[in-house]
Amino acid sequence: MVSGNIWTQLERPMRILxxxxxxxxxxFRQIVGSLAPPDLYFTEFLRADLFQPRFAGRMQRRLEFSEAERPIIAQIWGNDTRDYGVAAARLAQLGYDGIDINMGCPAPKLVKKGCCAGLIRTPLKAAELYAAACEGAQGVPVSIKTRIGLDTPETEDWIGFLLQLRPAALTVHGRTAAEMSDPPADWSQVRLAVELRNRISPSTVMVGNGDIRSESELQAAAAASGVEGVMIGRGIFEDLLAFRRSGASWVEQPREVVLETFIRHIELHRIYWQGERNFEILKKFARAYLHGLPDFDSLYREVMRYHDHDSLVALLQRSVQQPFPELK
Ligand SMILES: Cc1cc2nc3c(=O)[nH]c(=O)nc-3n(C[C@H](O)[C@H](O)[C@H](O)COP(=O)(O)O)c2cc1C
Structure with missing residues (x-):
């Protein structure tokens, strides 16, 4: 684990998955790291209540990471301060470089329960959760990831409020929760958030997020908004090499590299998850790996018919040498 505050130690602008x-x-973090690594990784969001001792073991596999995935921030969600204290203490003990609180997921069932973006309606609860995480974290930096509002942009009020808590870092996704992922992200609101930071909490590191797909877009967004870091989310599906500093994109890679990397992902998934995670999840990655191949349509359709690691690997191995006939 990096000693001190990781958010202040990385090159600017930070490039974050x-x-x-x-x-x-x-x-997936290992795969992206082996192709073109970001400067900082995040876990998937982790349910804070599952850190309570009565759920012993439930989180174990989700919490493991390799040294190659550093620096790494663990993200938690929930709405009970006791869970946050326990979760943060465990994550600190496991050696995560930081702990992030999800205050942005717009999933209606979570918002309704007052979790994630639902916290935008209950700022005092958000502050309590942040304090509980800081107490449990024993000096490991605590950050927040959020959106610019629930139904309408309320950047001044909501982001201004969060900045009064002086989080180590604050990621602002330039959409409201109601917008889900649909309209273009509003980076003028991210810029406004940076101005608020300059006034209210100069020590907070600002990260912008929304619609960034490449290193050059990332640099431009950082320069225009003043953030110290930029996240790439869905852009990684369009280009698995989104974090490369130079060179060819993913769709320009040779056929064998594309197929062998997908095979490596499938094998790692099998070895790592040992059946604890559904095989079908792997199919979500098929388009990201294969979309540049000339026989993509027919190969993708074939991949969707498979339901186990062995036969999918065999299919992909065969198709290294034998492309499918292109669909008319
Ligand atoms: C499949 C998927 C899962 C996501 N899961 C999380 C999550 O666990 N925690 C979180 O803070 N955001 C999550 N997000 C939101 C992304 O981190 C990011 O804020 C959003 O996709 C906007 O960035 P983008 O335009 O670069 O994709 C998820 C997004 C997608 C598409």
């Missing part, structure tokens, strides 16, 4: 449930597990 966004947390994504069912995507940024240890397997």
């Amino acid at each position: 966004a947390p994504m449930e069912d995507v940024t597990d240890t397997v």
